[in-house]
Amino acid sequence: MDMNHIRMPLPGPKAQAMLARDAEVISPSYPRDYPFVMSHGRGTQVWDVDGNRFLDFAAGIAVCSTGHAHPQVVAAVQGAASQFLHISSDYWHEEMIGLGERLARIAPMGEPAMSFLCQSGTEAVEAAIKLARYITGRSRFIGFLGGFHGRTMGSLAFTSSKYTQQKGFFATMPGVVHVPYPNPYRPLFAGDDQGVAVLDYIRMLFERSVPPSEVAAILVEPIQGEGGYVVPPDGFLAGLRALCDEHGILLIFDEVQSGTGRTGRMFASQHWGVSPDIMTLAKGLGSGLPIGAMVAKKRLMAQWKRGAHGNTYGGNPIACAAANATIDLVEGGMVGNAATVGAHFMSALNDLARDYPCIGQLRGKGLMIGMELIEADAARTPARALCDAVVTRAFHNGLLLLSCGASTVRFMPPLNVTREEIDEAMGLLRTSLDQALAGA
Template identity: 40%
Template sequence: MSMKIPDIKTELPGPKTREIVATDKKYLITSTKVVEIVGKIGRGCTIEDVDGNIFLDFAAGVSVMNLGYSHPRIIKTIQEQAEKLIHFAGHDWYNEAQVEYAQLLCELAPGRNCEKKMFFSNSGTESVEAAAKIARWNRKALTIISFIGAFHGRTMGSLALTASKPVHQKRFLPNIGGVHVPYAYCYRCKLEYPSCGVWCADYIKEVCFETFLPPEEVAAIILEPIQGEGGYIVPPPEFLPKIRKICDDFGILLIADEVQSGFGRTGKLWGVDHYGIEPEITCCAKSIAAGVPMGATVAREELDFPEKGHHSNTYGGNLLACAAAIESLKIIQEENLVENAARQGDHILKRLREMQEKYEIIGDVRGQGLMIGIELVKDPETKKPAKEETAKFVYECYKRGLIILSCGKSVIRLIPPLIIDEKTSDIGLDIIEDSMKSISNK
């Protein structure tokens, strides 16, 4: 019998959910929770909550569950590995799974014609911390340039590179420092593309290097190929190549943070593949091990530390994570998930652009593959961010059984699992349209 998707059977939140949420609020430190859903069982693109309600999930555990929930091959792999060995301190001793995965990832990661090495960690922020240390060590320089709107994590090093919301920094400043420069956010820029000549990229050279920042003090520039938390911002084609050229001209390392955009999410294996450039260092996490925590930093071989002890951790190279990551790569390839992300993304973007014609509140629709943003504005002329309407929209979707997240000031982000088909995409899009209607004046 096929499952009804979504299937909301109780009032929301349901009774068991309310109980668990109350206990959560009592014992868990306040973080970033959105709506009240207590997940119990995941299947494909759906989450069943503790009250038996079935939600369609267009957030995929924040772009982690790219293979969908409960992929049978991932379950089997994890079970088989758990019976053999779960942990054997991968940075202190050796294991086969981490060697196998390291070889696979080094071969696949950007920088295809050069030898690379990688470092295992447990999260996105740690993958960025490792990249920053590798860059500082090699360049004998401390400053890392990142972009306004960037999100690279919340530990103290990555937090210094993050610049998307003041709340992330509040009472944590000063941090290790860094310089933030404009990202190519064309929709909100005062200049006009393409006549601007992508001046935001020139800013680094023309303003920073000419006035306060000697380029030899810069270890690296870090960028998200498509900015995530900052608002799902897709830069124009020239932006990344121009940043690459600045790095080349001054011997600065380029770090691509592919934590969210990697592994097929954007309809190509890596976000940078849309721009024809390659970084020296790539940060990976989120979907890398199909839901088992893992981070990875891949760097050109010559950037390796010359002696032991500069960087390490306890859990990196965990066998469950490595086994899941190996299987995940095979599934991405065998199920053609990168191609599916591109195809479904085109379909979703087309329908959203049709909605944009109908609803004035939709200021911009943008995306690559299944990394799609809908920017909501109070007025298409002033482009004033529709913040309250965005929060309401997330809630309206929830009431109708669709899990969705926002980002930036007033952007709805769509990041369904890469296994999604057109029929399921349309179910979500119908809910999106219905919810859009309910928050629109028109």
Template identity: 40%
Template structure:
């Protein structure tokens, strides 16, 4: 008898890899995953906000296949070829206030590693500020910026130092104990302006415009604008980690656009190449030009196949970004209408199709309700809906493929609402 994927994985694959669901995936198409028996599951995870153009979009598949037939790898350090150059041009065509120069790599962690090296090298300063609850990767350098979960850092001694942390303006779980949204935002802005952390001996500030792993909490635009002003006044570089938010996820090409700010450095990955392993560190050209030849690099960065997947992905997404904005607003309105009175629904928040439902023991204490969240995920899975969590394991995150249509989106939302109301 043939062993299952689960049995084979348990024998040899590293046990540190956690999985949300016991699904044995055979193939995927559009917004659906199919198991080995052919059962279809509506995918509201998109491979953790990666499959933005849906699974195996024909234009992306075509771009990958055609590129693989002519050039799979040459190394960007050996010579010149079209795909990464076209991708850089294409990114600049959708970025405000360019030009930005590119460094391509394989993951978000590597993109943030590159950004960390860049800002320290060019500023000749070592101190960096990140935000409490932020997730910027799990490699050693990027991990020094990551605090979204304690277990990510436990057992890893001597992480690169000179990193300070400032409270993220997470309005629902306000670090300043303000219960009203407006008061929370105002206090976060006041604390930022008065903080002594943001001095001219700081190289850079790293921020997620939407707090990802720690709870899908959008940063208030007022705070982002104030942060940009503080950085400019103190000659601090501003790095926007758009790894999960970028390329249309929040209803704009980049989440920082909601606040109208102008970052010095932008990091990308996840939805950039529809599931092909590609990350990017983009920096204002005059800044990137200060990084000399050989100061950083990588064998696989700018791979022609992954870059062509990204080129095709951007072409596809150009038809969907405004629709993501509309569907995101529809989703928030729908969920608030159906769930605002639910005793265990503490908060519903998000931008575009990056939405979190914060499940709590009760609304007064706001204690994370991980038990209920796991029950909801399990029962939705039994009804053929794939969901994942973030926060303290208590936030249901909704991050479907961005090509999803309204009917399919509402189908999944109705399953989720029915499960929650019956819980």
């Protein structure tokens, strides 16, 4: 492996020129953290336009699940592109049907499933909440504080990981009530089991302010993503399932970030053996091509009438070809690699934590891991500035990272990352922590 990382102060001259061009013509709304201007990538390694090499442990926000430019995905895309670039979802083609068959086979519903294909996670969520309303005839929903489900007006009504995402856009879709997401590290309720406490809180709402007979669905991330890579207590998802069944409420799992092998299982919910009624997918599903899917129990989806929902690009042949190749690769070994290499990664991070008191908690499953940084006090105060500094220093050292929650560095490398790349990244992370703590 090429161990040379950064050849010059960043950003380099070519990157600086492109940043200046971008500033004149591209929306400033994109939340860019540092000036990385990509040239090309292979697997977990990426290069900027000035020839600097990085390890990519952000993977396009968990999108590049099979690594950059995986030959099997590239071949599938090229093959599809040589036939035709698009036919609207008013018609049929092999890649779309094949993807539907794959999703039906791997869906964790425990019964036959059908899919609605779209281009993104937010569209998948919009489709899910529309289906829930259509099927139940109800208009209310339960969401969770810290959740992220997208930025279109329906999904935005659920999104609450940062107020920035909602500021200036009120009113969003009405009818969404937020409840706390159970976080054992930062408990909001008395008692040892925060999952039970949250379930009791929802029951209290049902008694006092939210008629359960009017609730169409509960939308939840099996592992919370943008809210801090929070893993819920054992029993929580099963408790939600039982609560939904009790009141005829649909359970929607948002697996946009946690699905497609990311956690060492095909879907994060499988760690707890809980089946949803509806599931949303995107991000890693297409290895970088824009595709999303709303997967639902067939007995629910089959009730949709012709024209009840649709879109122009859903089932695009090139995106479907990428998704088909991605699922084949994930099933063919990458999900197992996420589990085994993820365990190696977590062990190395635990070793690191023994040397750094600022690491408050390590959590996650597979290759969806969060490292929460805290101040040196007894209150576990989030170390927001330190978190930002670590991410920035890591970039300058040749490691691409992103943060989430209040002060959590998240790690989401491609699912085919190697132990050697993990070990190399750990060296860069240690250096970045030292520099950030020293104020470098």
